[in-house]
Amino acid sequence: GFYLGIGGVVTYKNSSMAAVVQHFGLDNLVLETDAPYLPPVPYRGKRNESSYIPEIASFIALLINIPAEEVALVTSANAAGFSTYNGPYYTKKGIHKNKLVYIYMLSYIKPNTSN
Numbered sequence: 001g002f003y004l005g006i007g008g009v010v011t012y013k014n015s016s017m018a019a020v021v022q023h024f025g026l027d028n029l030v031l032e033t034d035a036p037y038l039p040p041v042p043y044r045g046k047r048n049e050s051s052y053i054p055e056i057a058s059f060i061a062l063l064i065n066i067p068a069e070e071v072a073l074v075t076s077a078n079a080a081g082f083s084t085y086n087g088p089y090y091t092k093k094g095i096h097k098n099k100l101v102y103i104y105m106l107s108y109i110k111p112n113t114s115n
Contacts, residue, residue, distance in 0.1 A: 008052065031056050053073075
């Protein structure tokens, strides 16, 4: 299993992330900011912040034709599901033992399979 961290880049006109989201669906997504960089449209060029996450959720909702509330519920549940995992976490940057790390776009974590 894996999760994709989807940030503001998905809202960019020439981004291929929209196709990735459509391919994988919500069950493998968490929303993230990449703060302070890469804010979603319409905030492009400004400092990114977590308050822009609803813009990302709204864009994904339109993309896959579901309510934004469903995007929020599913991606929040996905994030809650790995936040209690006692590591190690695997990311493109390497292994981080016993702590939550930021999931960068197209990084993955090894899920807790002991339950």
